[in-house]
Amino acid sequence: MATIWKKEFKNSKGKDEVRYLARVRRKGHKPVSKTFKRKGDADKWARDIESEMDKGVFVSREEAEGTTLTEAIDRYIKEYIQTRLKHPKRETDRANAIRSRDISKLFLARIRGKEIAAFIKEREKEGVSGNTIRLDLALLSKLFEVARRDWGMESLVNPTKLVHKPKAGQGRTRRLEKGEEESLLEKAADRFKPVVLFALETAMRRAEIAGLDWGDVDLKGSSIYLGETKNYEERTIPLSPRAKDILKGLPRNISGSVFGLSADQITGYMRRTVKTAKLHDLRFHDLRHEATSRLFENTDLDTMEIKMISGHKSMQMLARYSHLRANRLAERLAGAKR
Structure with a gap:
């Protein structure tokens, strides 16, 4: 059964704010909870979770909703790049470059196609080639797949599969001229x-x-x-x-x-x-x-x-x-x- 608590507090600026904590308990499942700004959102989330549990299709979103891309990149470098790739330096450098961007502050469950599309536009504005962007997306795609398969975050959707990727460049064609x-x-x-x-x-x-x-x-x-x-x-x-x-x-x-x-x-x-x-x-x-x-x-x-x-x-x-x-x-x- 779902329970919702109203929490009143003062924010960092001293203003009154309200949050709604929704918690769902079902036999055979660990308790699941999440906080919302609006009670209607809390009610809807609780109903959806209860329905999934009743149908036997519920997958916990807790870890995906509590893990930032920065944290995931750190784990991906340590557990995947450094241990499974023969030459990890280039991929490590690429992962750390993505880690320094604003998108890395988001929780994995929060990253959707919209956020990936914004990341692509940001890179394009910097004058980065389509090939480089595609390599960035390939790394992110692999990270999300590893998180889903190996880290127990089955609820994640791979957001890189939801966007139009930039075309691969033709590469330089500069040849030596006469002399x-x-x-x-x-x-x-x-x-x-x-x-x-x-x-x-x-x-x-x-x-x-x-x-x-x-x-x-x-x-x-x-x-x-x-x-x-x-x-x-x-x-x-x-x-x-x-x-x-x-x-x-x-x-x-x-x-x-x-x-x-x-x-x-x-x-x-x-x-x-x-x-x-x-x-x-x-x-x-x-x-x-x-x-x-x-x-x-x-x-x-x-x-x-x-x-x-x-x-x-x-x-x-x-x-x-x-x-x-x-x-x-x-x-x-x-x-x-x-």
């Missing part, structure tokens, strides 16, 4: 030049190049092994003759690092070199796009083989390179062999 590679290499410092050449030859990411150790290099087998990648997937990259020559020309240092540069140092060298060479809007990641484009243009490797080299997560991500082979497809339609 830019020569200018870049001419102005590059001696220790940075082989990094540029290797990136153009292998399509490797900045972090992958920075993290490459000599123990991962098999010159005899013409390959390198990457145990840590952006997609959390191991991969082995075949080395072209030119890539092998670049590696053979490098000195060995005591740290075991192939290039002896961190990811941030690579970015710093790239920015200084681009500025000195007077190039416009060229980033290190553009070298990966250039290298992948060249694999499509200058080799007969099929898309799956290129995917194995570049480490793109899906075939769809490589679809934007397909136009680079339109002329070869036309030649094969005319009878030319692969």
Whole structure:
């Protein structure tokens, strides 16, 4: 049976306020209570809870209504990200960034599609890309699913499934124009030049190049092994003759690092070199796009083989390179062999 108490008190400003505490007791269930500003809301809530208990479909909302997103993120980092992900740093950083926002102050049960939509608009106003927002939403979606399945908050609705997500961006398409590679290499410092050449030859990411150790290099087998990648997937990259020559020309240092540069140092060298060479809007990641484009243009490797080299997560991500082979497809339609 439901019981409702009227509670009168003075708020922090000394003004009189009223709250209504509704409590429902049913045999076989723990007592459930909730406080409301209006008695009508308390009555309706109590009737709904009693009806669910009578039908045998009641699921306690108490934990979801008493846990903020901040608290849930802390628990998610500790119990899920840090224990189940092979490379937790990036997801931890993303979770903590969301944790610093106003939405994290809300109780989980209070977060609906409206609040998620407001979060998306807030991010868009900041100029964040659609891809980044989608990654934020993916983390929130996973958190809500973990809360429902593993934390006993079955009453939760995953609010990220109720909103229209921003479109995934097409990504940068900046390629090296005529003479830019020569200018870049001419102005590059001696220790940075082989990094540029290797990136153009292998399509490797900045972090992958920075993290490459000599123990991962098999010159005899013409390959390198990457145990840590952006997609959390191991991969082995075949080395072209030119890539092998670049590696053979490098000195060995005591740290075991192939290039002896961190990811941030690579970015710093790239920015200084681009500025000195007077190039416009060229980033290190553009070298990966250039290298992948060249694999499509200058080799007969099929898309799956290129995917194995570049480490793109899906075939769809490589679809934007397909136009680079339109002329070869036309030649094969005319009878030319692969």
